[in-house]
Amino acid sequence: MPLAIxxxxxxxxxxxxxxxxxxxxxxxxxxxxxxxxxxxxxxALAWHERIQSVIRDYAAKDxxxxxxxxxxxxxxxxxxxxxxxxxxxxxxxxxxxxxxxVQDFSKxxxxxxxxxxxxxxxxxxxxxxxxxxxxxxxESQNASYVRDALDDLxxxxxxxxxxxxxxxxxxxxxxxxxxxxxx
Amino acid sequence: xxERALEELGAGNVEISERYIEDFEEAQQQxxxxxxxxxxxxxxxxxxxxxxxxxxxxRIYHKSDGKISPLPEYEVLLSGLxxxxxx
Numbered sequence: 001m002p003l004a005i006x007x008x009x010x011x012x013x014x015x016x017x018x019x020x021x022x023x024x025x026x027x028x029x030x031x032x033x034x035x036x037x038x039x040x041x042x043x044a045l046a047w048h049e050r051i052q053s054v055i056r057d058y059a060a061k062d063x064x065x066x067x068x069x070x071x072x073x074x075x076x077x078x079x080x081x082x083x084x085x086x087x088x089x090x091x092x093x094x095x096x097x098x099x100x101x102v103q104d105f106s107k108x109x110x111x112x113x114x115x116x117x118x119x120x121x122x123x124x125x126x127x128x129x130x131x132x133x134x135x136x137x138x139e140s141q142n143a144s145y146v147r148d149a150l151d152d153l154x155x156x157x158x159x160x161x162x163x164x165x166x167x168x169x170x171x172x173x174x175x176x177x178x179x180x181x182x183x
Numbered sequence: 184x185x186e187r188a189l190e191e192l193g194a195g196n197v198e199i200s201e202r203y204i205e206d207f208e209e210a211q212q213q214x215x216x217x218x219x220x221x222x223x224x225x226x227x228x229x230x231x232x233x234x235x236x237x238x239x240x241x242r243i244y245h246k247s248d249g250k251i252s253p254l255p256e257y258e259v260l261l262s263g264l265x266x267x268x269x270x
Contacts, residue, residue, distance in 0.1 A: 040240050040241060040243075041241050041253075042241055042242070042243045042244070042251050042252060042253035043241075043253055045243065045251045046250065046251050046252060046253070075206070075207060075239050076238075076239060076240060077238070078238075078240065136252075136253075137250070137252065139250075169241040169253070
């Protein structure tokens with residue numbers, strides 16, 4: 001079953017483009033954000049800098065952000081681990097960039113598109129899921145959906161808008177048995 | 184957006200068909216720049232970015248302000264359609 005608001009998810013470990021493996025524990029911080037993304041998707045690229053700004057702006061507020069690529073690298077070679085490492089080494093990422101090569105976690109969570117944002121509260125429960133903001137073309141939106149959710153969690157409030165409609169390229173599944181992301 | 188552009192050019196009766204590129208080999212054979220690509224009689228309505236390869240991918244368009252977009256700008260689409268329809 002895909003994650004729903006209020007659900008928790010298990011701790012997991014994935015390869016990190018910076019080297020080695022990284023274990024993602026979704027609780028114990030003011031908030032933990034997981035963003036399913038990739039290298040080649042124009043939506044992910046259009047939102048990319050806004051997301052890196054969120055990482056920088058909230059790092060001192062005990063917010064951890066993990067960006068994870070789960071795309072099938074065989075059909076989409078730009079999304080392979082080597083390209084991830086190249087982008088990371090070029091300084092494109094303000095935080096960890098992980099690789100869900102076998103798509104275990106992306107599929108079990110119900111990730112739909114790139115980018116697809118999941119925000120967890122300090123207890124590790126899903127508190128926001130959706131798009132970074134309302135318009136990939138408008139930088140002034142500044143990932144406001146994510147920022148609003150984080151501000152609510154940091155202030156100890158329930159997230160006012162816990163879900164928004166995702167927008168992006170579908171996650172490129174190795175076995176495409178997932179529902180249409182826009183239905 | 185495509186239908187609107189065709190209407191604006193007085194070509195609303197042009198038939199639009201969708202074609203799915205299923206794998207990397209087909210993408211190479213068809214010189215596929217990514218999805219969505221729009222062609223008229225196999226001619227690209229919007230030219231590819233310099234150095235852009237062929238493959239099974241989501242297509243990146245660069246807007247006039249340099250930003251990345253998954254879709255072409257309307258004016259660019261309109262211009263490309265007009266150019267090819269005039270031929």
